[in-house]
Amino acid sequence: MDLDDGFVELVRVHGSAIRTYLLRLTGSPAEADDLGQDTFLRAYVALRQFSPSRRRSLRPRAWLMSIATNVWRNDLRSKSRRPVSAGRVEEAGLGWPDDQPGPEERATATVDRKALVDALATLPERYRAAVIMRHVIGLSYAEVAEAQQCAVGTVKAQVSRGLAKLREALETEESMLKEVMT
Numbered sequence: 001m002d003l004d005d006g007f008v009e010l011v012r013v014h015g016s017a018i019r020t021y022l023l024r025l026t027g028s029p030a031e032a033d034d035l036g037q038d039t040f041l042r043a044y045v046a047l048r049q050f051s052p053s054r055r056r057s058l059r060p061r062a063w064l065m066s067i068a069t070n071v072w073r074n075d076l077r078s079k080s081r082r083p084v085s086a087g088r089v090e091e092a093g094l095g096w097p098d099d100q101p102g103p104e105e106r107a108t109a110t111v112d113r114k115a116l117v118d119a120l121a122t123l124p125e126r127y128r129a130a131v132i133m134r135h136v137i138g139l140s141y142a143e144v145a146e147a148q149q150c151a152v153g154t155v156k157a158q159v160s161r162g163l164a165k166l167r168e169a170l171e172t173e174e175s176m177l178k179e180v181m182t
Contacts, residue, residue, distance in 0.1 A: 003055075007044055010060055015040070017061065017137050018068050024132045025072050027121060035075060039068040065139065065147035069129050076125070119169035127162030134159050 018039055022032035043064060047055060120128060126148075133144045134155070141159075145152045 003047060006055075007047065010043070010064075011040055014061055014064050018064055021065060021132055021137050022068055022072060024120065024136050025128065026075075027117065031075075035068065035071050038071045039064065042067050042071065059143070059146060061139065062143040062146035065133055065137070065143070066149065069147060072129075073125065115170060115173050116166075119166050119173070122169055123162050123165055127158050127165060130155055130158035131162040131166070135163075 015036070019032050019036045022035045022039070023029060026032050026035065046067075050058075120131070123131065130144055130148065133139045133147060134141065139147065141152050141155050144159075145155045148155060148158075
């Protein structure tokens with residue numbers, strides 16, 4: 001199989017996970033699509049320079065997550081230098097499909113999802129990326145560590161701290177809602 005055929009298969013197999021990961025990081029479907037294209041472009045350029053034996057030894061999912069994380073971080077840096085008005089993270093949660101039956105359940109699920117997206121957006125980037133890779137994309141700790149280029153123990157700590165901060169943020173929001181309701 002040549003590089004082009006193999007690359008098409010790589011995109012087919014991993015494209016959805018990369019887009020989901022980038023969507024959760026950015027909160028914007030359009031931005032996730034753009035960053036996903038940049039991720040696969042960089043992957044293709046890198047693969048062209050790799051020897052066939054190095055290509056065979058790659059763990060593609062973790063390698064692509066690493067590239068996607070770097071593309072996202074570079075995008076954040078460039079945006080901080082020249083801020084642009086774009087779709088907000090809050091808006092991303094409103095359009096997600098919901099399988100819950102009934103309007104009450106749908107309203108509750110939408111509010112819960114929006115709260116989770118809002119809380120996720122407040123996490124520092126190292127915690128946010130680790131939590132999304134582990135719990136949204138479903139990577140193992142070892143794969144997240146490879147993607148983040150750090151030790152497995154570091155990833156476990158990042159995920160644990162990220163989840164603790166998420167719980168804290170969600171509990172704070174819940175207590176504020178209860179206060180408003182009473």
